[in-house]
Structures are given as structure tokens and as C-alpha cells.
Amino acid sequence: MTATVHPLGASRSASLDAMMQLVAGDLNHVNSVILGRMQSDVVLIPELAGHLIAGGGKRMRPMLTLACARLLDYGGTRHHKLAAAVEFIHTATLLHDDVVDGSGLRRGRRTANIIWGNSASVLVGDFLFSRSFELMVEDGSIKALRILSRASATIAEGEVNQLTAQRRVETSEDHYLDIISAKTAALFAAACRIAAVVAERDEAVEEALDAFGRNLGIAFQLIDDAIDYASDAVTMGKGVGDDFRDGKVTLPVILAFARGEEGERQFWREAIEGRRNSDEDLAHATRLLRRHGALDDTIDRARHYGQRAIDALGPFPAGKAKAALVEAVEFAISRAY
């Protein structure tokens, strides 16, 4: 299965099944590392971390590390610890995100900050983040450490950047792409790139996998942005309207604001400032988004990055691993249909 056989995004039936089958054995090992390393004598740590880690996450990022390693015919086990480190960084980021956003629900479950409080979420996030570096140190590759510490700094930078933009509906599309490239796509890119490090492949291979992950990450985030306004979509448990109620500026809003008339812009300003967050406001927002094609065009932008992700895999030989990675991109896009 390649991109040319299956036009991207045309398939509602794309799934992560092929990738999950491809990496099932490795993923079991990664899961034991994750469970083993989130333990602590301080019982609140495994309790809180377990809530999030066991709570329905797809392990998307570690699966990408494993699938990319398979693409490179890597037969070792070094990537198990590194994939667990990636998941810990992701989990730490989610814990801090929920505090920053004041979120109460994630994937339909109450968030850790609601159950245990913001302080515990901040500190357990710090613990998981430190633990992720301990795992990388055990692996011992300075190159992997460089990639993941860079990605971590970039994520934090992107989060602060988003915080600055948070209540500014005038955020430009370029600025928004910078934000999600940092806060979402950097870890996807790093997760894929470290596969080339453990497989000891050259810089060109590293960069191809980095580009694959980065573009997939952007596509993934843009589809998430669209799904948040699409009540008829397969939402993967994400609550509809969360972004709207949190006053988050995402690409659909940026497009609708740019294309709207002054009355509409006033509505968006008030919404993003948090003065319009009722169900009726959400329904009105969704109507405006549809009127200007903002959701379709957000999905179209996502397809563009998804296509770039698939094309970044060009240099690699066809096979099960490549097909699974291509289908992961198709799946990311198909969630919007």
C-alpha cells in the first residue's frame, strides 16, 4: 500500500491496526519499561501518572519510534527505553498542559489536575520529565539525548508562545504553524528521528524520518483542531467545543476570522476573550466556520502536511513498515471524515 495507490484522506477505513500489529511485541516491552519506571515510594506518583498513562492513550509517539526502527530493519532493543522516554515527555507535557489550560476533561475522563490538584500535576510532570532523561542516559547515546532535549526545549518554547497568543484572535496562520510545529510536531519528529540513531543510519535518514514525523505531527494537530468543531466526526473521545470554550485560537478560527466581516470578527474577539462560551455560541461559531469553509480548508492544510509526510518516506523501500506508516498518516487525516 502506497500513497499513490490510496489517495490520501479518501479512506474512512484507515486505522492504526497495521502499525499496532507491526510493533505489538516491541510495544509490550515499552509498556513494561513505562510501568516500571513510573514507580516510586512516593505513592502519589504512580497513582497520578498511572491515571494518565493507563488512561486510553494511543501510544502514538512510541509506536512511531518502533515502526520507524522497523522501517530501518533495526533488530535490537535499545529503542524500547527511548520510546518510553518519549512517552514520558509526552505525558509530562499533557499534565502541565491541563494545568495551563485549566482543563477538566481529557479523552472523556477527569484530568489529573481536577482529581489531585494543580500542584501534584506540576510536580509529577517534573518527575516524569526527569525520569525520561534518566532513561535516555541509560541508553547512553548523546545523539538521542541531544535530539530529545532539543525537542523538549522546543515544546516548552512553543507552549509559552501559544500562551502569549492565547487570547489574541489576530494570531496569523504562520505564527500558529510555528506554535504547533514546536508544541506538537517537534516530539513527533524526535520520536521518528531517534529510530535512525539507534539503527546507526546516516544524517540523511535521520532527516527523512524527522521530516516524516514533523509533517505528520502538524497534520495530526490540524485535524484535532478541526475535530474540535465537528460534532459528527469520530472524535477519539475528545470533547467537542473544548478549544472554543477555552478561548483557544486554532487554525479554523484564524481562517474564519480572516475571512469574516466586522460583525463576525467582533463575535470571535468576544469568544476568544472568554465572553461567549455557551452552547449557542458554539453553534454560532460552527456555522461561521462552515460558511467560510474554515473547517474544510483546515483539513485541506492537514492533507498537505500529511502528503509531505508520506513523500518524506520516498527514499525507503516498500514493505510492511512503510505501508503501516503511510496508513498512520491516512488514519490521522481520516479522523476528520
Next chain:
Amino acid sequence: MTATVHPLGASRSASLDAMMQLVAGDLNHVNSVILGRMQSDVVLIPELAGHLIAGGGKRMRPMLTLACARLLDYGGTRHHKLAAAVEFIHTATLLHDDVVDGSGLRRGRRTANIIWGNSASVLVGDFLFSRSFELMVEDGSIKALRILSRASATIAEGEVNQLTAQRRVETSEDHYLDIISAKTAALFAAACRIAAVVAERDEAVEEALDAFGRNLGIAFQLIDDAIDYASDAVTMGKGVGDDFRDGKVTLPVILAFARGEEGERQFWREAIEGRRNSDEDLAHATRLLRRHGALDDTIDRARHYGQRAIDALGPFPAGKAKAALVEAVEFAISRAY
């Protein structure tokens, strides 16, 4: 100057001057690394980080790295980046601490969470933490990375442990020592230990410096605990009664609670639960502490750890560096007089 010539804690005149003179040149380099690496295109990052980093910190931990390196006659520059990494970890911890404690003042200045909000403090803390790992990766020593990632995980574990104990006045002295060994002493220990790594000395030297730093860190924290109740002390800008008003269980409280009668214990329970935090309550608390010798004995415990820190330096030759480190311990203790 050795411990036998100057009995520990007898001198009010001990200062950090000798250590500052010893490492002045190196500290300039560390300060440029710190200033250079807290930069970002996201302007909120240097703004917020600069507030704390430029805001009257003593650079105690990086100075310890530099002074320990001098003790080992290390003549290189590798420790500049690592000392900056240590300060970044410390700064990240302070930012998150102030969010967790809901603090409004630090060293007499408004805290970052009050000025820029909790979200910005959490995220800029994450950024500095990631940046600290990038600095270590640039140095390239897996051993230094192992020491500092372990210390970071230990700090976070200690903070969560303290959070669990936060409103529990029945916390035991042993439990409290576990907490401060993790949340304060682990970074002091790591700051000293990495000097042995850059100087390429053996495990015994590493462990001696680790023990020096760890015991100094415990002494430092215990004196901080005592100072918080001692209005006539040189307070280094720390507000008197902060711990009391935050309902923090520290060693003076643990001792007074253990030694008090039921009526006093009831007072402490209410205080630690946050139901007694007026100036009169603070005055009453201080009277109880003095009645039971809880402050003197906290200082005495600190002297014990200070003495152990000095004795850990036994294997090293006399000289300016050793004298400066001994005086740093004397200074830590003397703050209580």
C-alpha cells in the same frame, strides 16, 4: 582555616566572600552562559527567567561546582556549562515551587507567578529545565548527565513527598529529613559531585564531594527553616513567618509538636491546616517553639550536618579552596545567629 581552628557556627562573621573571590573569574563565565542560554525568540521566556535569575540569587549551587573544581585543581572550562545547567535546574524548581506553594514573594520581590501567572511560570520552568539538559548534552559527559538527571528526578520526588506531607503536622523527623534530602540536598550534592567528573577523579572523590554537598544542603535547609521563625536573624531577604502562613511543616514545628501538650498540638494542627495564620498566631507559634527549644535544636541538627559536610572534606589537602568551602558551611550555619 579548618574546622578544628574555627569551631563550627561560633562565628557570626563567616561569609561567602572567600568562595566568591575564589571563583569570581569562573562565575563570570557561568553568568554569560546563563544569560546566553535563557534567550528565546519568545520574549516572555527571557523576561520571566531574567526576573528570577537576575533577582538577587546567590548562585550558591554553581559556586559550589566551581569551588569544588578548584579544590581538585581542575584547570579547564567544562564546568561552566554544567554549573549553568545546575542553576537552570534550580531556577526551574523555584518557578514550579512558587506555583505549588502559591507564594507571592521571594527574597522580598514579587514572584513570577504573581506577575506573569502560574501558567507562564510552569512553562518557562519547563523550558529552563530542558535547556539545562541541552547544556549537559553539549558537555557530552554521560556521567554528569546521569548525576544531574538522577538529582532532578529525586528533587521532583521530594517535592511530591512534601506535597503529601504538606498539611500533616504528624510528619516525623525522619520523614522530613527524607523530604529535604531529596528536594534541597540532592542538587547541592550533584553540584559538588560533577566537579569530580569534569576533573576526571575517581569514585571515592565523587562520593566525598557528594557527601559534602548533601550534608551542606541539609544544614542549609534546616537553617532556612529556623530563620523563618527568627525575626531577629539576618534573614537574607526571606520573609519571616512565610512557612507558618503557608502551613508548611518544617523541623521546628515537628519538634514543638512532638514535645508539646495536647492544647499546643491542637494549635499546631489548626495552624498547619491554615486556620491560624494571623500575626498573633505567628507570635504564639514562635513562643511555643522557644519554650520547647525547637529553634535551638533545629540549629543544632543543622550544625551536626554542617560538621559532617566539613569532615567529608577530610581527604582533600588544605588550601584556599578547602578553606573557602569550610567557610561556606560556617556561613550557612551562621545565618541563624
